[in-house]
Amino acid sequence: MKQIDISDEYAENITRVEELAYELRINEVMTENVFSLEPDLKMEEALDIFQDKRFSGAPVTEHDKVIGILSIEDLIHALRENRMDATVRDFMTANPTTVRGSDPVVEALKTFALTKFGRLPVMDKDGNLIGILTKGDISNGLLSALQRDYHAEELIRYRASHLFEDIVSGRTSLILRYDIRKGDFIRGGNASSKIKRALLRLGASPQIARRCGIAVYEAEMNLIIHTDHGGTLRVEIEPHKITMEAYDDGPGIEDVELAMKAGYSTATHEIREMGFGAGMGLVNIKRCVDEMRLVSSIERGTNLYMIIYLNDSEQPSED
Amino acid sequence: MNLSELITLTKGNLLTKKPSDDCEISGAMGADLMSDVLASIKPEAVLLTGLCNPQVVRTATIADIRAIVFVRGKYPDPDTVLLANEENIPLIITDLGLFEACGILYQAGLPSYELKSQEDSVL
Numbered sequence: 001m002k003q004i005d006i007s008d009e010y011a012e013n014i015t016r017v018e019e020l021a022y023e024l025r026i027n028e029v030m031t032e033n034v035f036s037l038e039p040d041l042k043m044e045e046a047l048d049i050f051q052d053k054r055f056s057g058a059p060v061t062e063h064d065k066v067i068g069i070l071s072i073e074d075l076i077h078a079l080r081e082n083r084m085d086a087t088v089r090d091f092m093t094a095n096p097t098t099v100r101g102s103d104p105v106v107e108a109l110k111t112f113a114l115t116k117f118g119r120l121p122v123m124d125k126d127g128n129l130i131g132i133l134t135k136g137d138i139s140n141g142l143l144s145a146l147q148r149d150y151h152a153e154e155l156i157r158y159r160a161s162h163l164f165e166d167i168v169s170g171r172t173s174l175i176l177r178y179d180i181r182k183g184d185f186i187r188g189g190n191a192s193s194k195i196k197r198a199l200l201r202l203g204a205s206p207q208i209a210r211r212c213g214i215a216v217y218e219a220e221m222n223l224i225i226h227t228d229h230g231g232t233l234r235v236e237i238e239p240h241k242i243t244m245e246a247y248d249d250g251p252g253i254e255d256v257e258l259a260m261k262a263g264y265s266t267a268t269h270e271i272r273e274m275g276f277g278a279g280m281g282l283v284n285i286k287r288c289v290d291e292m293r294l295v296s297s298i299e300r301g302t303n304l305y306m307i308i309y310l311n312d313s314e315q316p317s318e319d
Numbered sequence: 320m321n322l323s324e325l326i327t328l329t330k331g332n333l334l335t336k337k338p339s340d341d342c343e344i345s346g347a348m349g350a351d352l353m354s355d356v357l358a359s360i361k362p363e364a365v366l367l368t369g370l371c372n373p374q375v376v377r378t379a380t381i382a383d384i385r386a387i388v389f390v391r392g393k394y395p396d397p398d399t400v401l402l403a404n405e406e407n408i409p410l411i412i413t414d415l416g417l418f419e420a421c422g423i424l425y426q427a428g429l430p431s432y433e434l435k436s437q438e439d440s441v442l
Contacts, residue, residue: 188374188377189373189374189377189378189380190377192377192381193377193380196380206362206383210382210383213382214382217357217378218354218357221374274372274374275354275370275372275374275378276352276354276374277354278352278354278355279354280352280357280358281354283358284354284357284358287358
């Protein structure tokens with residue numbers, strides 16, 4: 001089991017990074033301002049430059065065009081043959097494989113895998129050298145992209161959670177509204193997921209977000225299943241409480257007391273097949289919220305109010 | 320229990336991409352009625368179910384469910400898989416029946432994360 005763990009974890013990371021490898025462009029991760037060598041430079045001089053500037057490779061250009069690439073290996077090669085007075089042109093890899101700066105990083109990864117080159121000159125669309133790319137550049141680029149993603153989410157969360165502190169008024173509240181269509185089972189729960197995510201971003205505890213999520217999800221499914229034309233979900237978020245409301249224009253509930261009983265349901269067989277209509281919706285809601293009020297009439301439709309208090313001291317005592 | 324152990328034990332296949340965070344599963348519940356799941360499942364559980372529609376994934380998002388196992392070789396529709404990938408909820412399919420899959424996981428030491436009565440609170 002342990003070995004599988006490691007390889008799975010490894011695979012997970014690859015998957016995330018792979019996504020980024022498609023999003024990031026080569027010109028975002030490459031090293032710019034490349035130092036390039038003249039082809040007629042002596043290998044001796046190239047060695048000095050490499051030592052001085054701590055290079056492990058550099059492109060060779062002639063009339064502004066890349067004609068080759070010289071690596072440390074080429075220098076070793078020349079040293080072995082004792083031909084340090086030969087020119088760079090004699091030892092460089094001519095006509096090297098290049099990549100386009102506007103291509104996704106994954107293209108460069110493929111090229112690295114296919115060619116076994118350690119570095120690739122990066123060209124713009126006109127064939128001019130704009131940078132050089134090593135596998136190290138890609139690793140660094142991916143790591144900083146991962147860090148940027150992380151910070152971006154942190155920032156959103158931070159800004160959202162300080163919303164109520166930053167904006168001062170006599171009574172500040174944030175209202176979210178969602179129109180729910182009758183019979184829209186495919187998107188059913190979509191609004192509730194968004195509400196839950198919003199609450200978490202606003203700094204609600206996972207427990208509060210879960211309670212609100214369950215209550216509002218059951219209410220959303222009720223609008224989808226039981227109404228004539230769907231209805232509206234309205235969530236008002238205040239620093240001390242969350243008020244959720246689900247309302248529709250019909251057909252209304254004949255016997256509210258009966259509807260509140262665990263297991264009582266008017267749902268059709270089709271709806272039960274979909275996993276709903278067990279007669280637990282309103283019961284679930286009641287258990288999740290601090291206050292619940294169901295008002296319904298055949299003429300006006302149904303209004304369901306649900307309140308969750310965020311501060312324990314303001315919570316009314318259990319009845 | 321982690322996701323790969325869960326897949327091995329249920330002889331299952333993962334239908335979604337690998338989740339981005341380490342997916343530690345603390346318990347399990349088996350049910351087909353989503354209202355029952357919402358009422359009774361504790362957070363961080365795996366849900367074993369024969370229901371294959373997107374509502375299962377929605378329920379998972381709302382109720383902090385870590386993974387879903389579809390039993391009896393039932394294959395969810397593409398909408399369900401799409402949504403699961405969006406919400407980062409791993410989906411697993413197995414040919415095992417609900418009872419057997421639950422039994423295997425229970426025997427492997429995974430506790431029940433289903434509340435025994437309505438008086439208990441998941442919240």
